[in-house]
Amino acid sequence: MDLSNLTIHQINDLLKCREVKSVDITDSYIKRIKEIDPIISAYLYNDFEEALSNAEDADKIIQKNSDFPYLTGVPLSIKDIFLIKGKRTTCASKILDNFISPYDATVIKRLKKNNYVFIGKTNMDEFAMGSSTENSAYKITKNPYDLNRVPGGSSGGSAASVSADLCAGSFGTDTGGSIRQPASLCGVVGLKPTYGLISRYGIIAFSSSLDQAGVIANDVLDAAIMLKAAVGFDEKDQTTRKLEIKNYPEIVKKADKLTMKGLKVGIPVEFFSEGLDPKIYLKIMEIKDLLKGLGASIVDISLPDTKYSVAAYYVIATSEASSNLERYDGIRFGSRFNEDKNLQSLDELYKKSRELGFGKEVKRRIILGTFALSAGYYDAYYKKASLVRKLIIKNYKDSFNNVDIILGPTSPTPAFLIGEKMSDPLSMYLSDIYTISINLAYLPALSLPIGAVENPTKKGGVLPVGLQLISPWATEERLLSVAKVIEDEVKFREKYTPVM
Amino acid sequence: MNNNNYNELHDASHSFEAVIGLEVHSQLLTKTKMFCSCQNIFGKEPNSMVCPVCLGLPGALPVINFEGVRLAVKAALALNININKKSLFARKNYFYPDLPKGYQISQYLDPVSSNGYLNIETDGVEKRIRINRLHIEEDAGKLIHIGSESYVDLNRAGTPLVEIVSEPDMSSAKEAVSYLKELRDILVYQGISDGNMEEGSFRCDANVSVRRKGDEKLGTRAEIKNVNSFKFVEKAIDYEIGRQIDLILSGGNIIQETRLYDSKENVTRSMRGKEEAHDYRYFEEPDLPPLILDEEFIEKVKNSISELPQSKRKRYADEYALTSYDCEVLTQDKNIAYYFEDLIKVNAVNNKGKVEIKKIANWVINDLLFALKGIENQPALKKGNMPEQEDFFNLILEVETGNINKNTGKIVLTEMLLTGKKPADIIKEKNLAQVSDxxxxxxxxxxxxxxxxxxxxxxxxxxxxxxxxxxxxxxxxxxxxxxxxxxxxxxxxxxxxxxx
The missing domain is CATH 1.10.10.410 (Arc Repressor Mutant, subunit A)
Incomplete structure (x- = not known):
């Protein structure tokens, strides 16, 4: 029996009635990874021995208890940006090539408490900088819907691993769209929670004020299950908040299309302008009509300052990154490139290690951020970008006075071809044009697969399209409920599967 | 140089005045480090007091130590500095092997306190020195150079510090030393710092410039780094004033630079010029929320401040008619001052007889302090080594009432210090009572x-x-x-x- 195309809640049902064991499920995934991943390259590395041992432990717990956490015995993949004690964590960078983490990220600690099965670390853009996973120092991950196309990024390995059924779900991070955009391109659900909802402790920092861990899942209920396991105040991360932990899975199960009646759905004019693929536009309009048909009222809104969001984002994110990445100096951990015995000074050692350790995009962003923070330029760039950020926050706040939820596309285009945008960083940056402002505003957003468009380069093939839902601060339950209603209507999983 | 020339130069030098500002770094006596829970302790095995946070490992995040905040606020209040109810942490970015994150967490635009003053007395003349700011930051680690190799010890990394920046209100090396001593007295008295200059827990950088008397405009300044004793501070500043005057008189120009003091040669030497000065690229620390202090907290800290040495000296002179020498000696160390005050209390409440306060002061200064210094291998002036106040007072009474003579009294005191026995017991055991019969x-x-x-x-x-x-x-x-x-x-x- 192939047990590797199930959702988490389906796995949980099977484990609960003891029809199968976690070891069987894990074994199915291992077989599939061995077979399929050489084509997809979603993983940077797997530890099958560890996975089976996790599964055995989970089976023992399942045997002894009738009630156990949802994630017990569920094989999950983890973006290689989360630290797992005793495991290699590279962030897809050469500079951390030999880095073995001495401690667990808080998210990992919580997953371990939930008895999850760790099946492998997924590929990503180096230090999460990129939108295609092509910036990995190790490999290029392919989109399961078309092997010539990118899975999106930076959590491209995670999205591909879920889409291709190489795990039951994946944890990723989203700084400017790094969960939602690849989820959209790979036809899976991606949720970026409110900033501060999930601890960042033990997650390698790219841009501290924008980074947020989140989930990539097969369906909305799975996303809710994974979210609940990871959220909560962490005394090790002072940007987490002490909020009531909501029972997201139960809320999702109760989601009802009748509750769409009277729901005020905002359609921001700025998200439907130039640059949006017309076929995607039509798909999003179908959902708008669907909701309208269910009794929701559609409100046209404007987020006027979001047109500055890409510019503000690239100042703030690169500035913070330039500082966050200073610790990679080859002195205490990671790669030290000093084979060249002619190195004359400490400065040369730094330079050599960073020159050989970092990839092109990472260097580009370090240089941008260093410039933006330099004496004499701070006011013109960083300070101004911070002011723009405040305006964007206000745009959203004002809008949410009138609407309950905002709807738009996740990505302006479906999955693009490998190599298509590598020579043009600006066009790559624009693939996050609809996702970035949400990180700047600290808000939660979810990408839901709602259909597919024809693949122009593959006869008979399709490319998934994602819908983005945005809700007010710390209202993930609203995102999930609305997404669940739409999901039940469009039935994406029944209609589309990757063909590899 | 012939004598005439020398005299001319010497006379000319009198038409200059020095302008001095001091930056003091003082470690705080907290149990744990500023941003992690490692012990804040000196002299342990290298790299034994470290964790992911103070090692700057990928993914680690800082957490504010509120005991450090409390001590910083206490220091600010004791120095008449205004507390800012909202302050921000900032990153100061630079590369050095003893700085694990590549940035120091400090405060920049919005420090925890600003605008204060300290009254100092130099050769009987009082002067008010304005304080620009006091802010919180973390210390770096230490480099140990052995032969051609360098080792990094990060035990000190993350130790809480306050930086106290004066206005350039001092005009001589002596004034600078008075300011430093007064500042240190206050910090040590209030249990904020141990004030140890040799171990580096209390450090000073001096900004020195000279200008012709009557000039409004400040001269170009040189910063003298890390001078590790009061004596060297005085010598270094005096040397630097002389160097700058000589340079101007011989037609040269002062350049803005950082200079290091060489105590062996008694000279300052250029370390780096303005061109090589760091651009620290300060920006708000995104990993930490703003530091918000409420009125209640500030009031509580204010109430925890004990009487300052300056006011003690004044009170001792006014109330007890003690000489300024006596007041000075009694207040040098807060433990001695408190001990003396306890003796006065015992004197007031006991019913065996009263002793003149001047006599009590003499006993403390001439006998107790002398005896404490005389006891070998006993660190002098430590609280634990002092006899119980009651016992010491009883000893004074034994002498004052003629039961033993003064010389015997000294013998009894030494015995008390060595054995901790009560004076009456020692007198009886050793049969030391005077023969008055x-x-x-x-x-x-x-x-x-x-x-x-x-x-x-x-x-x-x-x-x-x-x-x-x-x-x-x-x-x-x-x-x-x-x-x-x-x-x-x-x-x-x-x-x-x-x-x-």
């Missing part, structure tokens, strides 16, 4: 007269010097326990009798 003393004196009949005849015939000889003989016979007053009385009476 007249009959007994008369007997002894008669016996001495018999043994020294020649000297007695000489004394009677007018050789008054021999009176002392007989007192000495009595002391010898009584092993020093005779009450000298009584001995004098009896001797005088006998001799008068014999003369008649």
């Amino acid at each position: 007249e009959k007994g003393l008369e007997g002894i004196i008669k016996q001495i007269f018999d043994e020294n009949s020649k000297e007695l005849t000489d004394l009677i015939s007018g050789k008054d010097k021999l009176f002392g000889f007989f007192v000495g003989e009595v002391m010898k016979k009584t092993k020093g326990k005779a009450n000298p007053k009584k001995v004098n009385e009896i001797l005088k009476n006998f001799i008068e009798e014999k003369k008649n």
Whole structure:
């Protein structure tokens, strides 16, 4: 029996009635990874021995208890940006090539408490900088819907691993769209929670004020299950908040299309302008009509300052990154490139290690951020970008006075071809044009697969399209409920599967 | 240079004045480090007091130590500095192997406190030195150079510091030292810092410039780094003032630079010029929320401040009529001052007899402090080594009431310090009580007269010097326990009798 195309809640049902064991499920995934991943390259590395041992432990717990956490015995993949004690964590960078983490990220600690099965670390853009996973120092991950196309990024390995059924779900991070955009391109659900909802402790920092861990899942209920396991105040991360932990899975199960009646759905004019693929536009309009048909009222809104969001984002994110990445100096951990015995000074050692350790995009962003923070330029760039950020926050706040939820596309285009945008960083940056402002505003957003468009380069093939839902601060339950209603209507999983 | 020239130069130098501002870094006496829970402790095995946070490992995040905040606020309040209810942490970015994250968490645009002052006294002249700011930051680690190799010890990394920046209000090296001493006294008194300059827990950088008297405009300044004693601060500043005046008089220009003091040669040497100065690229620390202090907290800290040494000195002089020397010595160390004050309390409440306060002061200054210094291998002036206040007061009473004489008193004190026994017990055990009983003393004196009949005849015939000889003989016979007053009385009476 192939047990590797199930959702988490389906796995949980099977484990609960003891029809199968976690070891069987894990074994199915291992077989599939061995077979399929050489084509997809979603993983940077797997530890099958560890996975089976996790599964055995989970089976023992399942045997002894009738009630156990949802994630017990569920094989999950983890973006290689989360630290797992005793495991290699590279962030897809050469500079951390030999880095073995001495401690667990808080998210990992919580997953371990939930008895999850760790099946492998997924590929990503180096230090999460990129939108295609092509910036990995190790490999290029392919989109399961078309092997010539990118899975999106930076959590491209995670999205591909879920889409291709190489795990039951994946944890990723989203700084400017790094969960939602690849989820959209790979036809899976991606949720970026409110900033501060999930601890960042033990997650390698790219841009501290924008980074947020989140989930990539097969369906909305799975996303809710994974979210609940990871959220909560962490005394090790002072940007987490002490909020009531909501029972997201139960809320999702109760989601009802009748509750769409009277729901005020905002359609921001700025998200439907130039640059949006017309076929995607039509798909999003179908959902708008669907909701309208269910009794929701559609409100046209404007987020006027979001047109500055890409510019503000690239100042703030690169500035913070330039500082966050200073610790990679080859002195205490990671790669030290000093084979060249002619190195004359400490400065040369730094330079050599960073020159050989970092990839092109990472260097580009370090240089941008260093410039933006330099004496004499701070006011013109960083300070101004911070002011723009405040305006964007206000745009959203004002809008949410009138609407309950905002709807738009996740990505302006479906999955693009490998190599298509590598020579043009600006066009790559624009693939996050609809996702970035949400990180700047600290808000939660979810990408839901709602259909597919024809693949122009593959006869008979399709490319998934994602819908983005945005809700007010710390209202993930609203995102999930609305997404669940739409999901039940469009039935994406029944209609589309990757063909590899 | 001939003499004439020298004199001209020497006279010319009198037309200059120095302008000095000080930056003081003081470690705080917290149990744990500023942003992690590692112990804040000196002298341990290298790299044994470290964790992911202070090692700057990927993914680690800082957490504010509120004990550090409390001590910083206490320091600010003790220095009359205004507390800012909202302050921000900032990153100061630079590369150095002892700085694990590649940035130091500090405060920049919005420090925890700003605008204060400290009154100092130099050669009897009072002056108010304005303080620009006091802010919180973390210390770096240490480099240890052995031969051609360098080692990094990160035990110190993350130790809480306050940086206290004065305005350039000092005009001589002596004033700078008065300011430093006063500042250190206050911090040590309030239990904020141990003030140890040699171990580097209290450090000072001096900004020195000179200008012609009457000039409004400040001269170009040089910053002298890390001078590790009061003596060297004075010497370094004096040298630097002389160097700058000489340079100007010989037609040169002062350049803005950082200079290091070489205590062996007593010179300052250029370390780096303005061109090589770091651009620290300060920006708000995104991993930490703003530091918000409420009125209640500030009030609580204010109430925890004990009387400052300056006001103690004034009070001792006014209330107890002590000399300025006495006041100085008694307040040098807060433990001595508190001890002295405790003795005054014991004196007030006890019912065995009262002692003049001047006498109590003399006992502390001349006897107790002297005895403490005399005890080998006992770190002097540590609280634990002092006798119980009650016991020490009883010792003073024993002497003042004539039960033992002053010399015996000193012996008893040493014994008390070494054994911790009570004075009455020591006197009894060692049979040290004075022989005041007249009959007994008369007997002894008669016996001495018999043994020294020649000297007695000489004394009677007018050789008054021999009176002392007989007192000495009595002391010898009584092993020093005779009450000298009584001995004098009896001797005088006998001799008068014999003369008649």
